[in-house]
Amino acid sequence: MEGLTLSEAEQRYYCDLFSYCDTESTKKVASNGRVLELFRAAQLPNDVVMQIMELCGATRLGYFGRSQFYIALKLVAVAQSGLPLRVESLNTVKDLPLPRFVVSKNEQESRHTALYSSDADNPASYSGVIPPPPGRIQVKKGSVSHDTVQQRTSTDQQESTSPVVSPQQSPPTSPHTWRKHNRHPSGGNNERPLAGPGPFWAPFSEAQPGSSTSSDPIWSGHSPPPHQENWVSFADTPPTSALLAMHPASVQDQTTVRTVASATTTNEIRRQSSSYDDPWKITDEQRQYYVNQFKTIQPDLNGFIPGSAAKEFFTKSKLPILELSHIWELSDFDKDGALTLDEFCAAFHLVVARKNGYDLPEKLPESLMPKLIDLEDSTVIPVISEVGEQTGEVGYSSSPAEAPPSKSPSMPSLNQTWPELNQSSEQWETFSERSSSSQTLTQFDSNIAPADPDTAIVHPVPIRMTPSKIHMQEMELKRTGSDHANPTSPLLVKPPDLPEENKMSSSVKFTPGNTVNGYSSSDSYTSDPEQIGSTVTRQRSHSGTSPDNTAPPPPPPRPHPSHSRSSSLDMNRSFSVTPGQQQAGVVAYPPAVPPRPQPSQGAGPHVHRPVDAEGLIAHTSTSPQQIPEQPNFADFSQFEAFAVSGVNKEEEDEIETHSEVLQVEKPSDSASSLRVAKADGRVEDKAPANVPTSAAKGTTPLAPPPKPIRRRLKSEDELRPEAEEHTQKTGVIAAVLASQPSIPRSVGKDKKAIQASIRRNKETNTVLARLNSELQQQLKDVLEERISLEVQLEQLRPFSHL
Amino acid sequence: VLVSVICSPPQNYPLYIRSVPTENELKFHYTVHTSLDVVDEKISAMGKALVDQRELYLGLLYPTEDYKVYGYVTNSKVKFVMVVDSSNTALRDNEIRSMFRKLHNSYTDIMCNPFYNPGDRIQSRAFDNMVNSMMMQVC
Numbered sequence: 001m002e003g004l005t006l007s008e009a010e011q012r013y014y015c016d017l018f019s020y021c022d023t024e025s026t027k028k029v030a031s032n033g034r035v036l037e038l039f040r041a042a043q044l045p046n047d048v049v050m051q052i053m054e055l056c057g058a059t060r061l062g063y064f065g066r067s068q069f070y071i072a073l074k075l076v077a078v079a080q081s082g083l084p085l086r087v088e089s090l091n092t093v094k095d096l097p098l099p100r101f102v103v104s105k106n107e108q109e110s111r112h113t114a115l116y117s118s119d120a121d122n123p124a125s126y127s128g129v130i131p132p133p134p135g136r137i138q139v140k141k142g143s144v145s146h147d148t149v150q151q152r153t154s155t156d157q158q159e160s161t162s163p164v165v166s167p168q169q170s171p172p173t174s175p176h177t178w179r180k181h182n183r184h185p186s187g188g189n190n191e192r193p194l195a196g197p198g199p200f201w202a203p204f205s206e207a208q209p210g211s212s213t214s215s216d217p218i219w220s221g222h223s224p225p226p227h228q229e230n231w232v233s234f235a236d237t238p239p240t241s242a243l244l245a246m247h248p249a250s251v252q253d254q255t256t257v258r259t260v261a262s263a264t265t266t267n268e269i270r271r272q273s274s275s276y277d278d279p280w281k282i283t284d285e286q287r288q289y290y291v292n293q294f295k296t297i298q299p300d301l302n303g304f305i306p307g308s309a310a311k312e313f314f315t316k317s318k319l320p321i322l323e324l325s326h327i328w329e330l331s332d333f334d335k336d337g338a339l340t341l342d343e344f345c346a347a348f349h350l351v352v353a354r355k356n357g358y359d360l361p362e363k364l365p366e367s368l369m370p371k372l373i374d375l376e377d378s379t380v381i382p383v384i385s386e387v388g389e390q391t392g393e394v395g396y397s398s399s400p401a402e403a404p405p406s407k408s409p410s411m412p413s414l415n416q417t418w419p420e421l422n423q424s425s426e427q428w429e430t431f432s433e434r435s436s437s438s439q440t441l442t443q444f445d446s447n448i449a450p451a452d453p454d455t456a457i458v459h460p461v462p463i464r465m466t467p468s469k470i471h472m473q474e475m476e477l478k479r480t481g482s483d484h485a486n487p488t489s490p491l492l493v494k495p496p497d498l499p500e501e502n503k504m505s506s507s508v509k510f511t512p513g514n515t516v517n518g519y520s521s522s523d524s525y526t527s528d529p530e531q532i533g534s535t536v537t538r539q540r541s542h543s544g545t546s547p548d549n550t551a552p553p554p555p556p557p558r559p560h561p562s563h564s565r566s567s568s569l570d571m572n573r574s575f576s577v578t579p580g581q582q583q584a585g586v587v588a589y590p591p592a593v594p595p596r597p598q599p600s601q602g603a604g605p606h607v608h609r610p611v612d613a614e615g616l617i618a619h620t621s622t623s624p625q626q627i628p629e630q631p632n633f634a635d636f637s638q639f640e641a642f643a644v645s646g647v648n649k650e651e652e653d654e655i656e657t658h659s660e661v662l663q664v665e666k667p668s669d670s671a672s673s674l675r676v677a678k679a680d681g682r683v684e685d686k687a688p689a690n691v692p693t694s695a696a697k698g699t700t701p702l703a704p705p706p707k708p709i710r711r712r713l714k715s716e717d718e719l720r721p722e723a724e725e726h727t728q729k730t731g732v733i734a735a736v737l738a739s740q741p742s743i744p745r746s747v748g749k750d751k752k753a754i755q756a757s758i759r760r761n762k763e764t765n766t767v768l769a770r771l772n773s774e775l776q777q778q779l780k781d782v783l784e785e786r787i788s789l790e791v792q793l794e795q796l797r798p799f800s801h802l
Numbered sequence: 803v804l805v806s807v808i809c810s811p812p813q814n815y816p817l818y819i820r821s822v823p824t825e826n827e828l829k830f831h832y833t834v835h836t837s838l839d840v841v842d843e844k845i846s847a848m849g850k851a852l853v854d855q856r857e858l859y860l861g862l863l864y865p866t867e868d869y870k871v872y873g874y875v876t877n878s879k880v881k882f883v884m885v886v887d888s889s890n891t892a893l894r895d896n897e898i899r900s901m902f903r904k905l906h907n908s909y910t911d912i913m914c915n916p917f918y919n920p921g922d923r924i925q926s927r928a929f930d931n932m933v934n935s936m937m938m939q940v941c
Contacts, residue, residue: 307916314917322925325917329928337914362927798877 006070010077013098014070021069035064035072042076052076280365282349290345304338310347317351323360327351330364342369804886804937805830808909810921811879814838818924821885822937833871834883841873841881874902880909886940901936908932 006014021034039049056064056071064072077098078084282290291301297313298305305313307328314324331347332339339347346368354360805821807830816834821827874882882905884898908929912918915926 307914311916321917325915325925326927328915328917329911329926332914335911335914337916362931 006074010074010098014073017073018066018069021064035069039072039076042080044076044079048079052079280349280353280361281367282345286349286352287345290348291341293348294341294344301341304336304340305344307337307339310339310344314347314351317355319351319354323354324351326360327354330360331368333364333369804940805834805884806905806933806937807831807834807883807885808905808924809834809838809881809883811881814842814881817922818929818933820930820933820937822940830885833869833885837871837873837883837885838881840871841875841883844873845875845879872898872902874906876906876909882906882909897940901940904932904936 017038021038036049039052042049044052052072052075055075056068061068293313294301294305297309310328311324314327315321317324319327327347327350331343331350333343346364349368350360805819805827807816807820808818809815810817816831819827819831819834821830869885869887872884872886874884876882882902884901886898909924912924912926912929913920918924918926
């Protein structure tokens, strides 16, 4: 043993320390446990402690003899002074401050050193108690005011010192991080709880330096009571007293009682001094530690720790599974079987608390609630001060039982009632993230739903456009430069067809603008062939499908021509201008159009039906408009037939057929009779003829109906004005149609004939395209059915294993 | 009188039994045990309904008492059985269904707890609280 010269103060100090550590009163050997605790309290890194132990020879000897102890203490002082540990430094370093064994507050450190240095009498009064304890006691208290310190020193001189030391020293032991946490002078009891976990952490986290683990068994043996005491003293009064009462008789206990007594007062004082005395609050250091631990499991701080990993991690804490299970229940806010960072910190904190003797709360404390906002900003409710069990905190929060149920339903509302829905709020936080997908799903669904009627992938939007276009074109075809009234009717009739045409991407055709009959740009959207085709198809679809199909579609077209006529706007413009009303009518058209070709093809009746339903709805909305226009319907139908038919027919025939079809369809409605009455006999004749034909066949019916209608249309130009008048009541399509009539109708029939043929060809194109789209639609539906059946099959399968 | 039992597959041993009031518990245990057979029978009968809320009305077992036994099965063949007093006419089917739903939700929460081994008796405090509150509502 190297020569060791100690100053008198040092001598005294070391002697007292040795006596303190000499639990077995051997006067020769200091208890390893105590020594280790002391060293822990020295706030030195573990490796430094190991080094000290080596240097002093304790490792060699296996025990701390007095000399070794003294040397160790000296080395502690050296280390605390920041000097390198050298054996030589033992004697060379002069004026070395006494080794400080402080648990927490720096103020206590300074205080205790000051006390020690100044208090020459105190050591004497201590019966084997280390002088510094007064400071340590205060340290133990944490942010204890000087008054309390004085108070303690006066009252707890004898016994409080040593016992106080041990608890204080034990906490900041094994984990270095813990030590740091404890040392920080931040006020409040918050840190004390951390002190407790210290020793426990060594076995808990294997990641800790191995040096700490060596002393863990010793520490852990000592730590529980002291930690509890620490907790007690630091914690609120009630738990303090309760725990104190429970502590087994021991020196520490005696002192703890006293310390607690003073602690309570100090606590109260402290409480007054500190703003929030939330035992459950996680300090920054603690949080940082938790975050680091979280990272070891899950590098992504925004990610989750799966349940299995968390289970392994927390099982290391050696808490009973039941308690761990309860902790999990408390901390897993959203009950998803995984821990977010906040949840993990809460669980960790609860484990720490439990390790230190705190009983687990029934409900998650407010401060541990995972929050959307920063944890430090969490509302720390002073109510906590009363509750060791955190029941007070719980008071304002919803019951845990409610938490799970509240998870799913009212997540958004929870955000508002944050204080009351602690767990729910957290659930809201995380659940919202997780449910966002479901929310998005629902949004998608909702988006899809409205899209169907109007923006149906296949036909909705374009369909809307086409009808008016078709009408316009029909009107173009019809008109020979005469009044534009009629266009409205075909336009009206056309909407149902237009959707079909739209399906065939006829909108594209519309845009190029068929300048049939000299129709200007306004007619660009509607080409005669297209119109004809659409009307023809409309006829077919109407007739082919169930009666409900036929009825609704015709009425809508009527009003449109008037609108189109009046506004002379593009189909797009017209549609956009009158989104509400016209769209209603427009919507009506689209649904009506698609069904037509399908039934004729006999393929997807179901497709027709939904469409027809939509058409019905839409048509019914427009029926009022249509009814008054019935007189002109015949005219319109002529135009429509014109546009729909894709076969080489005279425009008039097509138009007539269209009108007939429309009329036939509408006849199914209440307006049928009027229409029939108003329509020419030819139209009527043709309509029925067209209807069955269209119903039965696919594209073929297109040809015959239009022709006769066209002819009729030609001869019924005079009806157009009437139609126009009626259509004016309608919306966009009417406007568009109106534009058509405005186009010079003076074009001779010759041009019309050529244009009619052109139109017919185009119509056939559109019809075929429409058919193609409809077939695609049917294919989609069939696939969906297949998928649903497969799903059902899967569902049934598990039960087959019953 | 209300008794809640959760039985897990495959042997259908009870994971959790709670009765309010607590006398005659053994009788309820026996009742639940016998009702399990009916539950299994119903499961095998209907092959498609996954979540089934059935009513097992045993009628008057004794002239002096009668109670209804309700059953509930999850997709994983975990059975929830509830015995209620027939004199408790305030209990409607919807309420029973909601109670089963709550039980099921709480059970899934327990399942999410990694510290819970499936097959263990349920010792969750939160679950107990939920069941207690639920049963208090009824009685």
